[in-house]
Amino acid sequence: MPLTGEEIAKHNSRESCWVIVHGKAYDVTEFLPEHPGGPKIILKYAGKDATEEYEPIHPPDTLDKFLDHSKHLGEVDMSTVEKEEKEESAEEIERQERIKRMPILEQCYNLMDFEAVARNVMKKTAWAYYSSGADDEITMRENHSAFHKIWFRPRILVDVEKIDFTTTMLGTKCDIPFYVTATALGKLGHHEGEVLLTRAAKKHNVVQMIPTLASCSFDEIMDAAEGDQVQWMQLYVNKDREITKKIVQHAEKRGCKGLFITVDAPQLGRREKDMRSKFTDTGSNVQAGSQTDNSQGAARAISSFIDPSLSWKDIPWFQSITKMPIILKGVQRVEDVIRAIEVGVQGVVLSNHGGRQLDFARSGIEVLAEVMPVLRERGWENRIEIFVDGGVRRATDIIKALCLGAKGVGIGRPFLYSMSAYGQPGVDRAMQLLKDEMEMGMRLIGCSSIDQLNPTLVDTRGLSMHTISVPSDTLGLSVYDPLISPKEKAKL
Amino acid sequence: MPLTGEEIAKHNSRESCWVIVHGKAYDVTEFLPEHPGGPKIILKYAGKDATEEYEPIHPPDTLDKFLDHSKHLGEVDMSTVEKEEKEESAEEIERQERIKRMPILEQCYNLMDFEAVARNVMKKTAWAYYSSGADDEITMRENHSAFHKIWFRPRILVDVEKIDFTTTMLGTKCDIPFYVTATALGKLGHHEGEVLLTRAAKKHNVVQMIPTLASCSFDEIMDAAEGDQVQWMQLYVNKDREITKKIVQHAEKRGCKGLFITVDAPQLGRREKDMRSKFTDTGSNVQAGSQTDNSQGAARAISSFIDPSLSWKDIPWFQSITKMPIILKGVQRVEDVIRAIEVGVQGVVLSNHGGRQLDFARSGIEVLAEVMPVLRERGWENRIEIFVDGGVRRATDIIKALCLGAKGVGIGRPFLYSMSAYGQPGVDRAMQLLKDEMEMGMRLIGCSSIDQLNPTLVDTRGLSMHTISVPSDTLGLSVYDPLISPKEKAKL
């Protein structure tokens, strides 16, 4: 016999705290102090249906994995649960207004345009989670701005009638040298989540990297693939290596073609824009006081399993449990690229985690400009595949990375923004725009195929100084949402 | 018997689409899908008189060349054509107001001033076409900003009572070392179009380069020249070499003194400011939807004939069909200047097409600073004439280019702006201001003639870093019309 709303509503305190998720009740009283997101946010839903808040930030199998089965209280008769009349906030009403006045999709001419629209129409907390970076967001912004310090030295009078910018990454033929990189919590932006990106990747024949912290489950995302569509897996390594082993071998069995081990996130970053957005959300319930505030944003909440002790000596073990190519994601200096080659992994991603981890980490593209001359001097440039992510917004950015020696680039946020604003047609158009730009860019730089791209086509003299490049990046700067200082309380 | 308006008005659909241009009717039904500017814009005028929209962006001989003669339906009795009462838009009314309050011509003290005025009084679409650049318009702005990174090392105590800044380009004596470079669609800015520039060039004894994509026909522009006035020809190479040959040999026969082959535009650029301006124009008819939008601005519409396969091996053919000096327009690195000398052309223009093609291409003046030391080392500096265009706004810019080794500079947009704002008196004053500045600049740098200009007179140490130069370029920055993100729909 299912539980009733009335029954559950009694357990609405720290002493006894039940919540409903997807029509089932759970006793989380003992779990409260362990909740990575802090107890406050759960207590807000004590005795109530928490599904809407819970859904986008917990993959479907979370409760099975982390809450002892004795605490699974079973089905609830949802007709007996009181529907909360949520009064729409003034903020939400304004957002709905903005959604009505959204530009139509055809008005987006480049990837920054989607960001401008998304900023206007996304829920504030979702926007804060996607758009935030570490500390002062210096590295996050540097990622794109570094590309502005690289200039072209185009060739002329080359036959560019037929342009072929297909390429191969880790053995997979792709239509264009980018892949959809792993980003967490896709359902914050769109109710379908990551599977939407799977379908868009299929349409444009590019690879999708599946995130560990997806809103959809791993299998849902694999299932969404069609035909011979290729997917890779991004892995946060669990402290419990048995769990890790199970995950990796399951991925390989399901057909994953690459294992990208994240190595730049022993602890997930503090993102103050995200924290500030959270605060305002729940702040009204909080009495002024000095107790430490643990709510450090969404990702922190679900990442406590990550193993900060992961080290080079773990790599052979990974090589022993899978035949997938292993790629280290988040390498940030040439010394570590050399070591990666020495330990025999198949690739590295020069990345700073989208500027979400260590502020003042250099951009992947700058690290690439440091790495390749050293590898070429050793004759090692073909012993590993090098990818770059962070800040890619234009096909010219992709071309710059390939000129400098990258095999391909990862793109993340722009697809989240196009998905959040326009759903799958948005992602589709974003990818198509990159292809249009790519054709143009290849022609104008005087190359008809990817293998012709080479370092003499770029001028990187200004790259290492980290000074302002000029002219300014009009669109890029205007879509950046600046950090702010704490706000005063509203005037009464 | 001429056709009647009534008859034509029946053919107002995609199934049967007739339009009137300059008093003649044309059946463009089958041409619709081929129209480089997309079918939408034609359908707007289906069954109606399209002359006003058609005129500035199609040279007079377009219909003869591109529409089969069987579709030329003949004369229309224009008295039977219903005059559309065009309701003037609020925007247009405001523009007319701004025109009434225009500053008088004498208030323009420099070339930027014309741009400030033109931005205020030009039609939005015309402004968008002239003022736009590729992608983020970084290169477009860099063109002028690069000059700000070059500083003078003037000589003192040189007798500069008599200043002579006449010079010779490709054998032609000019009053001042600039020429009017080729820019498309002159009638967008002024109803007379390019012939107005011809007359101004005559008055100031400078060379005009005739654009392939002029609003006036080639012969109209040649006819407008007087006496021994010299003109050059800018050429987009047609896929059909016979057409190209006919054009080139006709130009030579008409007396053109130089053939400038554009080599930086195998495909015409995507200019988002122009696209965005177009969109708003016709957007009211468009239902929200996801179909691809092909209207990529005016120039794209009339440029599909350009041959992207043009390459170095075509150069001997050009040398075989004409005796005009051949100049490659759009060279962007020293390697290609060397090759140009080796294949025996007479000149190169270091140019990035006014920042309208490849964004992050370097400025012509920066490339010049790279090129000349290499040529001098080989003793090749006199084997070719080197021109620079892009961003020239002050006589000091001209002097900088000549100090670094250029033979002359091309100036484009400033004359379009002065023409659009004030007609021929505007262009006249713009040229006169440059001459006044030139006299002053020569005196103050301590040189009484062009041949005294040399590299020791400039300090280019800051040029290659692409960082912000200081102090800021007050006027230049204030007249730049920044890119914007897509706009929300108007509030109802």
Place this chain on the structure above:
Amino acid sequence: MPLTGEEIAKHNSRESCWVIVHGKAYDVTEFLPEHPGGPKIILKYAGKDATEEYEPIHPPDTLDKFLDHSKHLGEVDMSTVEKEEKEESAEEIERQERIKRMPILEQCYNLMDFEAVARNVMKKTAWAYYSSGADDEITMRENHSAFHKIWFRPRILVDVEKIDFTTTMLGTKCDIPFYVTATALGKLGHHEGEVLLTRAAKKHNVVQMIPTLASCSFDEIMDAAEGDQVQWMQLYVNKDREITKKIVQHAEKRGCKGLFITVDAPQLGRREKDMRSKFTDTGSNVQAGSQTDNSQGAARAISSFIDPSLSWKDIPWFQSITKMPIILKGVQRVEDVIRAIEVGVQGVVLSNHGGRQLDFARSGIEVLAEVMPVLRERGWENRIEIFVDGGVRRATDIIKALCLGAKGVGIGRPFLYSMSAYGQPGVDRAMQLLKDEMEMGMRLIGCSSIDQLNPTLVDTRGLSMHTISVPSDTLGLSVYDPLISPKEKAKL
């Protein structure tokens, strides 16, 4: 028999000027011309109770030390002193309003946030005193901005499960490599003054440096320490060396563990923001005129005892009078670090006095980058402990300093701001935030202990140019209170 208010009120002129401080009367008539802060400010309180104005800017023992005992008139019967009904200024009323709307402490996520709040809620004159710097405040701002020109080269795949960032400075074990550096006049920001910082330092196990110009007396601050808490002493050297000797030997006897001799302040700086704030305060009484205005801000007022003749030849004398380690505070170039080693002091602080002394002095962190390679070349890097202060706002700043070779960093203003805005809980949170950031930063740079920090982990190529680093420092720039030109008088 105590004096009465009535009696004192008679002495309200330049001819006879009595004031009350802490319930006692003083005849300051003859002292007026000698008052370092000028006579004006005293005359404002002639015949009245001056305690509130006097308190924060004079340590308790000032009157004993500087006013001849014959002028100490004895106890006042305070019940007979007329209470001035101070009309609250519009400005003060607005400030009280802002205090009511202060963000709660948990909304401060970083050290800049405290500054933003403090700027809003502090008294204008207190804010002006704490926040001001020399001349154009270029050096003051450079101090933080210099850190933005240093980028990380993090290591990956290092076991960072256990992070230990304790360290040792001058033999004292500290929880984290910063100390609370000496800053003057703590009671301007909080009525408890420096002892509040003593308690916070104890809680976080860091060292406090006691300022010569404290609002609390030296002994009050020593007394506030608990257990084995370590304190250092900052010394402005008195012209009268006997006084200096007494002070130093008293400090040693009381248990001070380090003597930091300030060497960058032979004369205390002119801080125009502070002067301008003072002016407006008392300006209403001033008739327009050309006499020199001596009120050069608070610190100037109490610093006339400082000896500008202090020189290297004084160092042996200091070494003869104390066994405390001697550290020179305010060293600014490598030549002087070398000399410091040669004369045998135990440490130097590379510092420019928080940008309050010589404008265009370089930042401590830049000087560090100059110093260490020279010391390493000589093998002298372990012969002295090197500290840095100025501009430290993030744990990443601390890590950068330690990578470059510093033993620890001093932090001053951020603790004043957190104290002024939130009292001790504010300072506590500020220190805790630094510890949280430190743990994160150590993990992300790939180091589990302080001794692993080394120069290969940072990229300082852009440091020496003093050009704008990009991306911009959003928070840092927004909390800076810009200098302004003199204001017009209010409109009547």
Place this chain on the structure above:
Amino acid sequence: MPLTGEEIAKHNSRESCWVIVHGKAYDVTEFLPEHPGGPKIILKYAGKDATEEYEPIHPPDTLDKFLDHSKHLGEVDMSTVEKEEKEESAEEIERQERIKRMPILEQCYNLMDFEAVARNVMKKTAWAYYSSGADDEITMRENHSAFHKIWFRPRILVDVEKIDFTTTMLGTKCDIPFYVTATALGKLGHHEGEVLLTRAAKKHNVVQMIPTLASCSFDEIMDAAEGDQVQWMQLYVNKDREITKKIVQHAEKRGCKGLFITVDAPQLGRREKDMRSKFTDTGSNVQAGSQTDNSQGAARAISSFIDPSLSWKDIPWFQSITKMPIILKGVQRVEDVIRAIEVGVQGVVLSNHGGRQLDFARSGIEVLAEVMPVLRERGWENRIEIFVDGGVRRATDIIKALCLGAKGVGIGRPFLYSMSAYGQPGVDRAMQLLKDEMEMGMRLIGCSSIDQLNPTLVDTRGLSMHTISVPSDTLGLSVYDPLISPKEKAKL
């Protein structure tokens, strides 16, 4: 018998044009086309009293020198001249309001403060003349900004109790190493003109350089000197060498101690801010049209006598006609300093004429950094006295120049601004502030006398790049009056 106003009023046309100046009538009909300022401005006063407009921009002896005596019509009975009721413009009324609300003098804490006040209270045309520079005013602003790229490397622990910053320039002992450099048209800013600066220079024992284009006559300025006060003479060389000779020998006879020959102004600069200000002034009378506008600002009007043929071969002649030391003012590169030494002149001023001549000329301080190492290499550093002017606003700027090798610096505009805003007390305070800052600066850099200043005390690594220095120059940027594009006519 004196002329009557009635009589004169008849001659109010181009055909017969009489004007009154200082109570005397002049027939300027034939002079109209020759007037360097154009005929328009004279015609405005045809038949009327022109004294007020004439006064500040013509030295007293102008009419005697330039108008044939037959055209001097003699005394006018001023009681018969109709007083024009000048309706005060809205602009002037607002200015008078701003004057009433002026900050009092004591609120000016630095030289920029005077500029901020002057901008508010000066007549628009006077402000435009003083504050304007050439073209984009890049060089004018670079002059101060260059100092911001030089940083200090101060010494510590030097006995700086007694500071002596007196020095000697061209044999004259000065209290502080600056001189009042020559600036034109002092009466535009203050009715007393240059003699006011003479008195201030006396008071502070600094040298004044007398400008050729002064509002006061040369003798008036010499007469204003007291005791052994030293003055120098700035010379624009007249085409008629006899006149030049007379002027120079007169100056020597009167006791001038230095002849500064301006070598950077063969033609006086075009200053668009000044031109634009003029335009608005007289624009109301002008019908729109295309005739060339000759009114190029005040200085141009009175400078047509300057000889552009002046060259190195004239120097021996100067040496033959005077025993005064000869100094070339406006030298801009090391090659010309070397030549100056070779021809045996006594000094050079590294200067770009306050940014009023050639835009993109480098700052004097940058040229100094180029010059001195070359001279030192040759052992020539003592063979000539080197001065710098342009952009000096702080004593730290003076110290930087002296560290790099200058003998002294010239300061111009700041004294004009302080004079215009506050009269002599303003100039007095400006000079006193510099002395106060100088004492502080010497102490803080660790030098007790001028001869201790040396290049190791400064860090100039960022100087040559011409990029933005950081942090920004808050006051300097806020007092700069930006150039603007032409304004629309006022709305009716």
